[in-house]
Amino acid sequence: MQQLLEQLASGLANGAIYACVALALVMIYVSTDHLNFAQGEMAMFSTYISWQLMNWGLNFWVAFVGAILISFVMGVLIERVILRPLHNAPVLSIVVVFIGLLAICNSMAGAIWSYLIKEYPSPFPKSSFGIAGVIGPHQLGVVLVTLVVLTLLFVFFRFTPLGLAMRAAAQNPQMARLVGVRVDWMLALGWGLAAAVGAVAGMMVAHIVYLDPNMMGGILLYAFASALIGGIGNPGGAVVGGFIVGVLENMVAYAGNMIEKTTGVYIIGNGEKLTVALIIVIFVLTLKPAGLFGRVVVKRV
Numbered sequence: 001m002q003q004l005l006e007q008l009a010s011g012l013a014n015g016a017i018y019a020c021v022a023l024a025l026v027m028i029y030v031s032t033d034h035l036n037f038a039q040g041e042m043a044m045f046s047t048y049i050s051w052q053l054m055n056w057g058l059n060f061w062v063a064f065v066g067a068i069l070i071s072f073v074m075g076v077l078i079e080r081v082i083l084r085p086l087h088n089a090p091v092l093s094i095v096v097v098f099i100g101l102l103a104i105c106n107s108m109a110g111a112i113w114s115y116l117i118k119e120y121p122s123p124f125p126k127s128s129f130g131i132a133g134v135i136g137p138h139q140l141g142v143v144l145v146t147l148v149v150l151t152l153l154f155v156f157f158r159f160t161p162l163g164l165a166m167r168a169a170a171q172n173p174q175m176a177r178l179v180g181v182r183v184d185w186m187l188a189l190g191w192g193l194a195a196a197v198g199a200v201a202g203m204m205v206a207h208i209v210y211l212d213p214n215m216m217g218g219i220l221l222y223a224f225a226s227a228l229i230g231g232i233g234n235p236g237g238a239v240v241g242g243f244i245v246g247v248l249e250n251m252v253a254y255a256g257n258m259i260e261k262t263t264g265v266y267i268i269g270n271g272e273k274l275t276v277a278l279i280i281v282i283f284v285l286t287l288k289p290a291g292l293f294g295r296v297v298v299k300r301v
Helices: 003-032 039-055 060-086 092-111 136-158 161-171 173-178 183-209 215-228 233-263 270-287
Strands: none
Touching: 003 039, 003 060, 003 136, 003 161, 003 183, 003 215, 003 233, 039 060, 039 092, 039 183, 039 215, 060 092, 060 183, 060 270, 136 161, 161 183, 173 183, 183 215, 183 270, 215 233, 233 270
16 A cells, blocks of 8 residues: 555656646647647756756756746747747747757757756755655645646636637637737747746756756656647646646556566566556547547638
8 A cells, every 4th residue: 555655746747847847848839739749858958957057056946046037038038039030930840940949958968968968956955855755845835836837827818818818819819819918928928937837847857867968758648648648628627637647657566566466477667657657648539639628629621
């Protein structure tokens, strides 16, 4: 029972990371109808920025906020400088640009900070505490930080004029323009927020997976699975999907380990957890493309 609870807690901590990246993916998708394949690499680059700020003598939380602000500006600049001229470009052109951004972020991080794996510090106490010894301090901190970020985003989009304007611009750009909303700038701010949310995920997971230019590859795949489960056009669903994927992958590995201990037959373990995300993607796309909380959109052609 203790091991089962530990796996559940670990799954929730992992799910918090997936939820952040999935939310960033959905924020851009809702605004542009495109998936940002470079979201993981942008988060990784932001994590390197925070690591560099700490190397310059800043404490973790100052570097954390600084990296978020820098990531926000980077996201706005990417939208205004790179993507704005492609507003009416074919879908394939935009996909190629996203792949190019992925390669640029990865190669720039390697050129500036090298491809050697670096240890990333945790801001949370190293002493062993938790909820009845089930969840460790870093895992608990990851969940709390993620919940704080998600709560702030909810309040921003639900109760602030700017957040309401961004929602209006994403849902109905033509009507939003008629009431005076600057839709182009709302889209740029959406990119900035998505980059900032992704940066939070990168900085929270770097202590677990260690810091290197390829650290977000698998996590981005989990985030895609999370967004698909919740509904690619539903931000709240993407968050729920993140926690579902985090818990599900750990439960599958736990069940495989228990079967191996009982029968001696190896079926699936920790090494195949990434396969679970791929199976989830295929399963959802096949049986329920709109996701658990998504809406089926019918367009007249």
